[in-house]
Amino acid sequence: MDAATLDVPRVPLWRCHLLEARNExxxxxxxxxxxxxxxxxxxxxxxxxxxxxxxxxGFEANLYLLAxxxxxxxxxxxxxxxxxTVALDRERGWLALKRALPMPPGAYLASxxxxxxxxxxxIFAILAVLAxxxxxxxxxxGAWLSLYAxxxxxxxxxxxxxxxxxxxxxxxxxxxxANLLYLPMSFLSGLWMPxxxxxxxxxxxxxxxPAWHLGRLALAAVGxxxxxxxxxxxxxxxxxxxxxxxxxxxxxxxx
Amino acid sequence: xxxxxxxxxxxxxGVRKRYGGTVALDGxxxxxxxxxxxALLGPNGAGKSTAIAxxxxxxxxxxxxxxxxxxxxxxxxxxxxxxxxLQSAGLPDSLKVRELLELTCSYYAAPRTIAGCAxxxxxxxxxxxxxxxxxxxxxxxxxxxxxxxxxxxxxxxxEPTTGLDLDARGLLWRAIRAMVEAGCAVVMTTHYLEExxxxxxxxxxxxxxxxxxxxxxxxxxxxxxxxxxRCVSVxxxxxxxxxxxxxxxxxxxxxxxxxxxxxxxxxxxxxxEDSGLSQLEVQRAGLADAFxxxxxxxx
Numbered sequence: 098m099d100a101a102t103l104d105v106p107r108v109p110l111w112r113c114h115l116l117e118a119r120n121e122x123x124x125x126x127x128x129x130x131x132x133x134x135x136x137x138x139x140x141x142x143x144x145x146x147x148x149x150x151x152x153x154x155g156f157e158a159n160l161y162l163l164a165x166x167x168x169x170x171x172x173x174x175x176x177x178x179x180x181x182t183v184a185l186d187r188e189r190g191w192l193a194l195k196r197a198l199p200m201p202p203g204a205y206l207a208s209x210x211x212x213x214x215x216x217x218x219x220i221f222a223i224l225a226v227l228a229x230x231x232x233x234x235x236x237x238x239g240a241w242l243s244l245y246a247x248x249x250x251x252x253x254x255x256x257x258x259x260x261x262x263x264x265x266x267x268x269x270x271x272x273x274x275a276n277l278l279y280l281p282m283s284f285l286s287g288l289w290m291p292x293x294x295x296x297x298x299x300x301x302x303x304x305x306x307p308a309w310h311l312g313r314l315a316l317a318a319v320g321x322x323x324x325x326x327x328x329x330x331x332x333x334x335x336x337x338x339x340x341x342x343x344x345x346x347x348x349x350x351x352x
Numbered sequence: 353x354x355x356x357x358x359x360x361x362x363x364x365x366g367v368r369k370r371y372g373g374t375v376a377l378d379g380x381x382x383x384x385x386x387x388x389x390x391a392l393l394g395p396n397g398a399g400k401s402t403a404i405a406x407x408x409x410x411x412x413x414x415x416x417x418x419x420x421x422x423x424x425x426x427x428x429x430x431x432x433x434x435x436x437x438l439q440s441a442g443l444p445d446s447l448k449v450r451e452l453l454e455l456t457c458s459y460y461a462a463p464r465t466i467a468g469c470a471x472x473x474x475x476x477x478x479x480x481x482x483x484x485x486x487x488x489x490x491x492x493x494x495x496x497x498x499x500x501x502x503x504x505x506x507x508x509x510x511e512p513t514t515g516l517d518l519d520a521r522g523l524l525w526r527a528i529r530a531m532v533e534a535g536c537a538v539v540m541t542t543h544y545l546e547e548x549x550x551x552x553x554x555x556x557x558x559x560x561x562x563x564x565x566x567x568x569x570x571x572x573x574x575x576x577x578x579x580x581x582r583c584v585s586v587x588x589x590x591x592x593x594x595x596x597x598x599x600x601x602x603x604x605x606x607x608x609x610x611x612x613x614x615x616x617x618x619x620x621x622x623x624x625e626d627s628g629l630s631q632l633e634v635q636r637a638g639l640a641d642a643f644x645x646x647x648x649x650x651x
Contacts, residue, residue, distance in 0.1 A: 189442025
């Protein structure tokens with residue numbers, strides 16, 4: 098066959114996507130600095146603050162913290178899984194090699210997204226079991242489902258934030274920056290304790306943080322935010338996600 | 353529509369690229385056909401890696417274009433015909449060699465088997481090791497395996513043997529030769545001129561973004577008429593250096609080494625002036641000498 102003729106090859110794309118996602122998952126699972134804090138911190142905090150010190154703060158800690166530690170949990174696969182691995186891949190040339198190889202377009206980001214959703218699912222499942230067995234939480238199936246759906250949706254804006262971080266930070270700096278975003282934002286969004294026990298200005302600036310919007314949605318799902326209008330929070334999270342995807346795209350296009 | 357006019361596996365046509373004020377490529381025209389290995393040589397910063405990045409669609413050209421099998425490199429089908437080994441590719445440390453190979457194979461329509469890749473790249477026994485726990489040479493071999501795993505018709509190798517020991521380099525050379533014999537077109541950059549001499553059908557020398565010499569190894573070597581004379585002699589180096597035919601002289605202990613375009617004239621004069629002269633050797637320019645000469649002229 099002549100070099101100039103290209104038979105159009107049939108490559109099963111689902112297989113690329115599957116292997117890409119598998120590798121991404123294995124890669125993070127084998128990185129203890131990612132997998133351990135991501136999988137252990139939310140259940141550990143839940144055990145400490147919802148089960149052992151139950152009802153100290155004058156609120157239904159077992160329910161409230163199930164929702165907010167769930168949000169805390171699903172933030173980290175996006176921030177750390179996306180942010181740190183994209184920064185590393187860019188810095189070390191793996192991203193350039195993948196772009197030179199005939200990788201199906203989108204497979205790179207899709208695999209990281211799938212990985213983040215899978216980690217979020219595992220975190221949700223661990224927290225749900227803890228809440229039911231040790232926290233005494235009883236919820237109708239519909240509430241569990243809407244909490245899970247909220248958390249899966251919540252993975253997206255934080256993946257966008259992580260993606261942007263990965264395109265601007267070095268592999269060395271990315272974990273530090275991710276932590277600087279992650280921990281203060283969690284605290285200021287009322288994920289560790291209700292904003293009512295914090296100074297008033299914290300509650301005032303809370304709408305700036307995507308974690309607060311997601312927290313409100315998760316609390317509404319478990320009946321802890323009666324009368325809350327959901328649409329503004331969904332819109333805020335969507336706008337936030339799209340803005341960071343746009344920033345990341347601009348940054349990647351510049352090489 | 354699938355037939356390119358030229359039949360080249362890869363071609364650069366009038367490709368220009370600048371980074372800010374620096375010209376990286378200043379109008380490159382080059383093509384490589386099936387069953388041919390082109391070595392792209394040049395000092396650091398000459399534009400070799402930029403030329404490869406443009407051919408693979410990693411960078412846009414400012415002017416001109418590169419084509420893979422007649423198609424723009426941005427097309428997935430065009431890149432499915434290509435294997436790639438870049439100069440610096442840090443693969444994820446925590447993945448096993450087999451997992452990396454499985455994924456890369458899945459990008460291609462008719463990939464080799466995992467065992468086949470391992471055999472060709474010398475990875476037997478390493479498939480279940482994590483990439484980060486391999487030595488530098490082993491990691492380079494994994495990258496080579498990823499480049500050939502798709503059974504490509506066109507192979508880009510950017511400094512493929514840097515950091516390899518002699519055995520591993522020999523193994524890669526054999527694998528590359530076998531691929532060329534099977535009809536694969538190969539574009540290779542290298543700092544080892546003996547590598548280009550051993551493998552290349554054609555050599556292109558890049559300097560300051562231009563192709564300053566292109567042809568077979570013989571042709572490029574012949575562009576440089578100089579030869580090297582070595583002997584044990586008592587003659588004063590400075591005096592020999594003053595002879596009009598001599599380009600340069602240096603003394604190393606009791607030996608002197610002379611570079612000249614007219615070896616016969618110089619040898620006659622040497623023997624005439626020093627009857628005790630011994631261990632005379634005359635060597636024609638290697639590719640390395642030619643390379644130094646050509647790039648100096650271009651600078």
